[in-house]
Amino acid sequence: MFALGIAGMLVAAASVRADDASARNEDRANSPIKSLAATCSGCHGGNGVGAPDTSIPPIAGLSPQLFLERMRAFRDGEGSPTVMQQIAAAYDAEQTRALATYFATITKR
């Protein structure tokens, strides 16, 4: 009984710490990834979803693999990229991975 009580308290304490961590970091409305992703939405549209029927592709809901592959291709100048060849050069590997993970979670409207 006593042991169970202690275990219960530990679980409770752990969950509080987890909540604190998530409140501080990625789940927060004002997390760094939200600001980073906002540097994409000026061209790709609100949250990367975009207006219908535009020639700039939406990035919301892209698989992380495809997102990373496209960014690599832009950086390497493959195909005939225009603006993204320049833009892609500005993001380092860690930022690019974080963006790939983030936009994969956004549901297309």
Next chain:
Amino acid sequence: MQRRELLTHFCAGGALSLAACAHMPGGPAKPRVVVVGGGYGGATAAKFLRSFSGGGVDVMLVEPNARFVSSPLSNRVIAGEMSLAELTVDYDLLRARHGVSLVHDRVASIDPHGKYVVLAGGVRLRYDKLVLSPGIEPMIAPIEGLAEAHETGRIVFAWSAGAETVALQRQLAGMRDGGVFVITVPESPYRCPPAPYERASLVAAYLQTHKPRSKVLILDANPDVTAMAPLFKRAWQELYGDLIEYRNHYTVVGVDGATLTLRFDVQEDVRADVINVLPPVRAAKLAVDAGLANVNERWCEVDFLNFESRVAADLHVLGDSIQAGPKMPKSGFMANAHAKVAAAAIVAELQGQATNLEPMLTNACYAFVSASQAMHAASVYRFVAEQRRFEPIEGSGAASATWSEREAGYALSWARNIWSDMLG
């Protein structure tokens, strides 16, 4: 107590949405941010203040116009390629989807010490944080005769999309074949560096089709084309030949609206059939009157980490009215980017979070060289702590290799996407 009085007063006036008034009785009051100006900077700030705070900050957007009208793309309206209606977007989603309170009024004055703004109707709006994205004001007085010529409508500026854009389109459509269309470019910095050259290109495209004996004369106060210079010059040569003439170092000092004549500091007078003067600009009068334009009484100096004014606490300035860094163009896209950095920093401060010390800005300026072809210059910027300013990230800043129909498609798509980013 004072806050309650102001709110009561304002709610009684009926100008404020019920949602904002509903916070009055009971419940912990949320911090209130008033955003002045519903353009690229202000509308973006309002939306992102709400989203970055998870709805934890009350946001009021004060904008006199019922709907947003985009100045980017408005050169296409002058050339008859688009209508103003196609550049017009409702503010409704800011309210319905994001919970922004919209106040369609003009701000008459700001009291940065008392921390309130006064609306034209006399109502005071108290704020915890003020975001000003007031745009620009043309400096008319130094050019003799311009105030009168502008007043009568003989010479329009069309710096901001609206009635003057349509008026200029009509002047162009009414010009005789064989006439001269003059566009004057002010000394840099001014709003949207490629805009005068894009305008000249689109006017030339219109004339080439409809009035091929006519001419476009660009009279530039600068030593050279201020944006995408090699591309514009090559496009003019290849697409229009003698139809466009470019002259540098032409500073307008006077105009005669009756005879449509321009006077310069050095050169001979120039007579034309249509004159489009782009006068020098400075921060909007509202910002100047509030003492915020501390750089030559022209631009508002800000801390680039959060866009807070250097002369007023809890007052943040965005967009064309700031003293920008040397490589930061005054563009709608940049105002949108300023707004996101400012919104994140303001929310962090109001909610006791750490400020992002590595903010970034993106910018892409598309310019049409003909009705169906465009090109761009783009950059991504990072905050450099030592200089406390934004610098382009190496390798990210460049112009297109050439102009193309594909880029024209991107330009039109970009506009619809950034409108969804700020208003959708």
